[in-house]
Amino acid sequence: MTTTAIATRYGLPTNPNPGTVGVCPYLTAYNVESLNGVRVDSVLLDLSVQPPACFFIDGAGDIIVSVWVHHGESSMVAAELVNRSAPISNTAPAAEPTGWSGGRSGGDEGAVYAVAKGAIAVLVTTTQPQSVKAQRLAVAAIDELGL
Template sequence: MRRLVLLAPAVALLAGCSATIVSGTAAPSPPSASTGTAGAELPPDPQPGRTADCPYLGSEVVAEANGQHVSKVRVSADEPHPACFFYRPDGKIQLTVRVYVGRPEIATALVNKAAPIDSSNPASDPAGWKGGYLSSDDGAVYAVSKGASAVVVTTNQKQSVKARTVAKKAIAALKL
């Protein structure tokens, strides 16, 4: 990206000198799912599927950590660790937990997608896990990876500590 920024003034200067179109100049490419994964595609974002209990995180744990009653839970079709979607009584999602186990570069890229390095605070809890957390008007995210594993928790609550608490519980239950 820095090369593009440095080339932009030179390209603009050259463009002003002649009517000839310079081919092969650097141009920004649209963001892709493979950014930062050395050519490997990121898996698609999980979608809520069937109604079922989360296999690695109980509704009572989420209700206590997030401070809201859980009215139902839906899980994605991802295997062996489905994403879990916890709903509040009004039918809206209050918290999601995504677990990825596979390639280290994809685990890191998933964390960076959820909590970009440039705009999030560094996270290192539990010990040995690294990533980021951030809060917005819509809620908070806590995303960490360790080796080939990643856990991303999003909540409708603005306090990232709630997402961190759930992430730690999921990591402990999965023994990642």
């Protein structure tokens, strides 16, 4: 089934957007600073998704890390969300933690680590160029949520 067919049939959700100031329920600002290497000044949440999508903000007001854990209706939707974030055609394979799969890439524009397991997708972006930092954040979120 093509991406368009999956999007039409299952209604792929739009990406979350930062909104409400708050505390991320699965990653602390301290953990993000430690794993990403950049100071976090504040956290914004998108409460329209559960668990909330978390956006970690630096002192200049820029998003330095975003984390979205999507609990979907099917593994096809989760896989398509991963492919939308880290397209299979131009990213390296991602397979951490065990049982999860997806894609990763990094560079001057930042890094992404996106993985799925069953109907769950975990999508992480960072302004840091190393995808290992996004990977560490994804694994920490998965561990904290017991996924």
